[in-house]
Amino acid sequence: MSLVPRHVLMTTDAVGGVWTYALDLAEGLSARGVRITLAVSGPAPRPAQRRAAEQIEGLTLVDAGGTLDWLADGPRPLDQTARALRGLAAQNGVDLVHLNSPALRGDEDWGAPVVGVCHSCVATWWDAVRGTALPEDFAWRTERLAQGYRRCDRLIAPSFAFMQTTAARYGVLPATVRNGRRPIGTRPVPRRRQVLTSGRLWDEGKNIATLERAARRMRGRVEAAGPLEGPNGQSVHLDRIQALDALSPTDLQQRLRLASIFCAPSLYEPFGLGILEAAQAGCALVLADIPTFRELWEGAALFVSPQDDAALAVVLDELLEDADRARRLGRLAAERAEQFSLEAMVEGTLAVYAEALAQRAPFGEAAA
Incomplete structure (x- = not known):
């Protein structure tokens, strides 16, 4: 039995950073000869997202339907989504299931090892952002996720800090595999004296409200790229910060190349892909x-x-007023970003896959 899967069913959504993570990892796995069926739940991918997925050799994009765990109004929709995904796994004869939403794991057999990724969760988000007892609506989601974590063959967390947070909250021990991206080569250009932030601006965990208050005190200019309204009804109003709305990856890269500083005032962040992108572009952080x-x-x-x-x-x-210092910090950020490569993420993920496959292998086959 090979400890490198030939075909992986990977779940994702098209709302935030999980989509970027899934495409990057699929690209890296495809280069290793692994076929990926990428099943999307929740809001449908935008046309540009579909085009990006279609460019990855060996990837098949499937609209799986269903809802996301943090948008569901109860356990039943998640049961229905999980049932559809199990059918997809059986139909494709996959060797391994990669759940970017481990709450979908459930108690049923998926017919293959299941690796779950601890990207975030409502309980640890609430702990960091609100710091009070969980509301009833979050309690069932937390129990559902706890069940999923316990039933996965292996778990992955994107940082050691979030591994510790997850272990403390759920009593599980994920492997730490840091996220990684392939840097986009860019020629140096003069930078503007301005601050940029990006991401799901509507998410309270991103703490854009603090940056808005800071911007009101500042002499310098602050811009924010990302949606102001979320699929769950949350929204944020920006007055002093210049809102750029959601940008294409190309447009965001151009903004990052021009900005002197990238600011992330987050209260909650398991990793922070936007920061990695800014560091790769040479922004001071x-x-x-x-x-x-x-x-x-x-x-x-x-x-x-x-x-x-x-x-x-x-x-x-x-x-902003010390351009030399900003350039030095930008160089340090770019050098650090080299540690978070796509290749390192793929290697770490394949190592966890191998453990999951070995655990499920009949006695003696893992050595074959």
Whole structure:
């Protein structure tokens, strides 16, 4: 029995960073000869997203239907989504299932090893953002995810900090495989004295409200790329920050190449792909002082308390006015970003796949 799967069913959504993660990983796995059936639940991919998926050799994109765990109004829709995905796994005869939403695991047999990825969860989000007892609507989602975590053959977390958070909350021990991206080569261009942020701006965990308050105190310009409204009805209003709405990957890369500083004031972030993209583009990083960002960017970024908008405004204005320091920090960020490569993510993921396959192999086959 080979410990490299020939065909993987991978689940995803098209709402945020999981989509980017899934396409990057699928591209890397395809280069290793692994076929990917990418099953999308929740809101349908946009035309540009479909085109990006269709460019990956060995990837088949499937609209699986169903809902996302954090949008479902109860367990039954998740049961229906999981049933459809199990049917897809059986229909395609896959060797391994990669769940980017482990709440879909359930108790049923999927006919292949199941690896779940701990991208985020409502309970740890609530702990970081609100810090109070979980509301009833979050309680059943948390129990559903806990069940999924326990039933997966292996789990992956994108940072050591989030592995610890997940272990403390759920009593499981994911492997740490940091996210990675293939850098897009760009020629140096003069940078503008401005700050850029990006991501799901409507998500309270991104803490854009603190950056908005900081921007009101600042002399410098702040721009934000990303949706202001989410599929769950959440929204954010920006006054002082210039809202750019959702940009295409090409347009966002261009903005990153021009911005002096990238700021992420997040209260909650299991990894932060937007920060990695900014670092690859050579932006100076100003980040919230939270464990994930310290782990990944210590020595290559400036850190500010995510609750202190006054201090954030001072740090951003001072850095905008010190172009030499901003360039030095940008170089440090770019050098650090090289550690988070697509190749390293693929290697780490394949190692976890091998463990899951070996666990399911009949005695003696794993050595064959």
